[in-house]
Amino acid sequence: VLFTEFSFIFIFLPITLAVYYWLPEGRQRLVAIIVASIVFYSAWNIYFLPMLLFAIISNYLIAVQLHKSGNKGWFYLGLVVALTPIVYFKYSGLFIHTAGIDIDTGFFGEKLGSLLPLGISFYTFQQITYLTDVYGRRNEPGRFVDYAFFKLFFPQLIAGPILHYNQLVPQIGQPVDRERLFAEGTVYFLIGFIKKFFLADGFAAYSDPIYDGTDPVTTQMALIATLGYTFQLYFDFSGYSDMALGLARMFGFLLPWNFDSPYKARSISDFWRRWHMTLSRFLRDYVYIPLGGNRYGEISRYRNLILTMLIGGLWHGAAWTFVLWGGLHGLGLAINHLWNRFVGIRLFGLGWVLTFIMVALLWVLFRATSFERAMDIYRGLIAFEPLDGDRFWWWALAGAAITFLMPNSHRIVEFVSERMRLPAGFSITRLAPRLGVYAALSSLVLYGAAYAYYTTDLDRVAYRHLTAPQYASGMDNRSGDFRNNLWSKQLFAEDETRIMLAGSSFTSDTGNFQLLRDEQRIAVSDTFGMGGNGIMNGLRAIASVANERQADIFIVGISPLNFGITVKSMPFPGECLDVVEPEFAANGYEFPVRPLGACNALPSQPSSYLSVLDANRNGGVFQFKNFIRNIALSPTQNPLLLKSLQLNGLPGRLDDIVVKFDRMRQSQVLIRNTENGSDQRFNWRSRKIIESLSKDEISYDALKILKEIVRKSGGVLVAYETPTVAHSDAPHIYPEGFFEEYQSRMTVVLAELGIPYLDLSRILPWNGAAMRDFIHPELSIRPLIHEILLAWIFDPEALRQAGIVDPAKVPDIPGIEEVLR
């Protein structure tokens, strides 16, 4: 859960506050916070919860033994136990990748080093501070409940500030002005929210494409990248810290500051006193001083500074760019000290300018995903080309004004707090429980609306008339087939030619559109669910439609991602179970069921409605959210892109597509949402994709079963290869030769099974680096793919002549004429 998410602000927080203040003061409140924090952590990924709990319990038990015996051995054991997980998850990948080896973690075919338990970097440090403080007799191990609270207290659990036991636990049970703290906390939270949600993400929109692209970098771009990220990172991280401080205050606790206007710093050491202050202190106390600090003369002092910052750099991320970034900061600190010692002239304004420039320049290294890209940006900066007008400069001006001139959040909170007069009789212990009840009731209203939507015909009506307003936007849902419930309903009118399209999210959107061909109405019901979740999702959807004989033509989009070991892991919840199970049994398969998050998110299970509350996350009840969004957008809604398509004019439209593709080839498409680059995390080989496509293997049989289900329904099944990248376009995604091998295998399999196969894999102007992912909202690719597919079905000759794909590779579709009547 992120602090900016809807479900956090409007549900988790008020309910937690309510329970907290409803309980009498004392241990119960701590337990309430601990439970809430565990829920908070698990909401991200419950699989890592046992690890967190193990870390907490082992750390505590060792600290107790350490305190009892005073034996240094316990201390070292504690360090090893605390550090092992972070070394395994965060750093092993770095060294293994550097050595050029990929190791399968056993988790969903992910590579070692690509899975990182949430907050591990922070809670590991907290474990070390605790152990050291117990060892140094700065505090007792304390009660377990206090200790668990210190470790788990959710405002600081995943991104700091890094706390000492003594900074938090002594505050338990202290009399404080809760009402004032609560009001201050709200102000803090609001400031943090604005920083993170509006400012940080606003800057990211400018700088991300430059860091993630491969374009040559002009001076203008380099400046945007450098300044944009400098402000983005500050607003992001300090905003997050403000929110953490605010949340803690809402519960009556003070957390240490983490930022104190760092961009106003007048020297590098001043900067590190103001930036991520709790980390700087940690590094000083637990790395720099144990290394010897400044006790052994000047030379060792500078060595220790640089070493400390190297380690600090590595802590920020497991990549050599971070190490270099830390090392250079260490060097800066050393020069800073040397200057003070031997020159000693105070620079005033110049010191501030130099510090800001150095910090900003080094952020480039921090942000860039490779040395090469960082160098591109540095080269751009020193090319000194003339600059153009750009809206970014206004953003930069605003960022500069805020960070250089404005008082920081602590001063603002202080200022407000001094002048604030709370209303008489205002009591947080009375208000919080009410807010919690309101939040719970409001959630019920929303839950009820979602439930009503899915259990009445409203979803069908909305689906037919209100979906797919913009094919080009909002594609952030990649969960399971959220329309499972719809497939058992009559989606098409009786007199339509009924086409079901189950593509990957790259080429499909949710929606239903109608077209005309020779006065015959054609309806296409589009879904995704074939994507990263494996072919079983699409199979399930098709199975339930075919079983009810609801469609005539089934088009499935496939890609390598659909196949391999994930096929085995796909469960079939809901009504299509009875369709698919016998088919699998007939092929000698035990029914393959293994719980996997994505597929549990089905509206047919009441529990999954809960995800409707989590608006910012991929959820199973996406259709309902889409519905809400369409209502919100309705005044400006675009007309359906394909609604007016007259298929009779198809050849001309295909010419347009050729032009559009050409235009795409010439333009650099920059993708903002680079977090979607998950495909590069897959260990393609270990998924055994190609092997599983051999006869009598699971993926082969899944396709065979799909064909069989459709044949029984009297429909026609065709497949197309989803536009995809190959090694030559995107070596960071596919191993060499993988895609070609997959494709030739797939061609043979589908020919054997008698499923016509249209290869659209190479249709796009891939630029592997700029298009790091399969999901590219800006490309507006979906309507083009739809038109090509419809052309294949209704007028293959026109498609052959259009020259979009190799004419020899546009197969005829046997039996299509009968289906089309």
Next chain:
Amino acid sequence: MKALRRIGEFAIFLTVFLIAFGLYQMPDTPTKFIYYNF
């Protein structure tokens, strides 16, 4: 009177809640935290 005030409070909360929910559905809402595509 007190009950009326509570109902009023809830109405305000629900309104803010629903508007915020709607706003979070807008296409440009930042969605920085994305699950891995398992």
